[in-house]
Amino acid sequence: MAKKDVVALILAGGQGSRLKSLTKNNAKPAVEFGGKYRIIDFALSNCCNSSIEIVGILTQYQPFILHSHIGIGVPWDLDRANGGVSILPPYVKDAGGNWYNGTADAVFQNAYFVDFYSPDYLIVLSGDHIYKMDYREMLKYHIEKKADATIAVTQVPIGEANRFGILNTSDDYKVYEFEEKPKNPKSNLASMGIYIFNWHKLKHILSEDSKNSKSTHDFGKDIIPNMLNRGFKLYAYPFEGYWRDVGTIESYWEANMDLLKEDLPSINNHKELDLFDENWKIYTSSLAYPPQYIGEDAVIKNSMIVEGCVILGSVTRSVLSYGVYIGKGCEIKNSVIMSGAIIEDDARVTNSIICSKVKIKKGSVIGNSDGLSVVPENKTIEGVYSNG
């Protein structure tokens, strides 16, 4: 086995309970996003585009769709003879088994996997963030700074900083303090949940942490503060591009809507996410569907639509996934519609997330202007429906 310098672990086991019915039968990283993608495609494509050849995916909650989506990693060129993608669920040892109990515990339980490749560096990623990032650049930065750990950070509006893990750094981005969701944030550098560690040092700390019964075994809450206390060299890696945590229904919907921006202006120093960039493609497993058919009376404005859709009505500012049918006289507005949903004639859908295989009967009215409505998968809806 050729030695690799870096191994990536993607944390993809969380339930994502804040996404409510979107994750009832499905792990958060496998939730459909942006028409043809699933959320984890972004982290996986970043690995692929950053030429990271060993990727472990830690799964736990409702893993079937996630596992079948990843398969042997073909779409991301991770079907390799030497390395490639490995799915790492919790497992039973001779002394009994444990579920993954916190992010650090999940990584520690898979230390044998990382050790198998004995890399110098470990990249820890989340499976539920939407962004494009060259991890090689971050690794270069980590090596240049001779850091023990590097945490990618993005600037958030200071008013919202209390929702994030905030890093307080000196001018050269050396971290002196980490605060998880501080009431009075001292800076607006929010952790993106992307970490690079020197593997051997991290392994030592994880091993100690595992024996500490008071610890919650979380990178943000325990490992990073612990490393700071003990004088390890931690650096923040400032990231300029688009980044979004799609952990809530609102942010999930907004991230979908972000894809519809036309002239890609820069907002809050964030470049927009360009799915059409040939140099940094987002890969996913493509399904065999015919191209989309747009009917004689269809009106489509400011939307993203995938193969397999048949659109006979009007669609404005919406994102449609594989095989969606929009009947005659329908009005779809500000909505995300997942694969295989059927919206019958004259239905109206506004500010909604329609999950996969939902059927909306003729003339029904879904959603209103007060908030977001979510129709859970496989449901058939008739009449008026909203939970906004």
Added chain:
Amino acid sequence: MFSNYIGILNLNEDESNLRSLSLNRPLASIPIYGRYRIIDFILSNLVNAGVKSVGIFAQTYSRSLMDHLGIGKPWDLNRRKDGLFIFNYSLNNSIINDVIQFKENIEYFYKNKGDYVILASSRMLCNIDLEKAALYHEKSKNDVTVIYKNVKGDDETFLNCDVLNIDENNRVLSVGKIIGLNCNVNISMDILIMKKDFLIECIYKSIENGNYSSLKNYIYNNCNKINIGVYEFKGYLSCINSIRSYYKTSMDILDTDIREELFFKNGKIYTKSNNSPPTKYCKESEVKNSIISNGCIIKGSIKNSILSRSVKIDYDTIIEDSIIFGNCVIGKGAKLKNVILDKNVVVEEGKNLIGDKKFPVVIEKGEVVKNLYKKAEGSYKA
């Protein structure tokens, strides 16, 4: 149960009337319906019927075909046992007779464990249940079963097809050519089912006896000795043998019934995917009655047209009754009507291109050569 069948696709097809579209590629790999290539239909028909081994006898200009087929993954033909076999001839060989080509690769037929062969070409576009036809063949005790369709003799799209003269017992008496008279004729769909051993025998006999330009030709000319039966297909069929029929066949897909049948009826049609993002419709876009593939960015207006992947359409454009292949860029204010743009064509701002339904304007892929050259030039400088 169908795994004892071998599919043989014979691609020595007449491309002379497709001119510019077949300049850089064989008929089989001409793009159609946005994301497909012509060969996808027969290949998917075979696979959907359960055929596990497909041999493709390609001729010249095969780069695009090889690129498309790869190791046969989209059709599940990337197998350890059986799978996809491509017998390819280089550009330097002129188109050769299929009998010789089969004979030179006779090992494939011997090695394969299948008992039956389905011989087909790519130009006959349909979604057909070949399993039914094969079961019919096995029951009928014919030496060869030819699949046919009854069509109007003056339908121009079937020009140059073989006409089967059939007796009341469904036997072929003779085979002629369509000449465009206004009466109903039974045209051969170029799909022949026979035992493998019989095929091998035909190959050797036709070489021995000489004077046969193709295997089909040998079988048809000996219909007094060979027991040739027929199986009727009643679904949608189109033969792509000219620019006109290509254009008409493409536009047929805008009909909902034809679309349902061709894309779904007897199984899905599989093709190579290229991972393009969803298509983005902008605020000013106006799209009516069109087929659009992934990866397009549409700012203008499109009517009755077919777009392949990654086409960029700028503001104030009007595109009507046109077929646009992958990666084309249509500049601001351009107007296209009855046009076929081959891949990578760039239409400059404000250009007007207007053809006729019977004589669509075809813009060649030629433009790409220039672009690639420019790209190469740039990289040398850097």
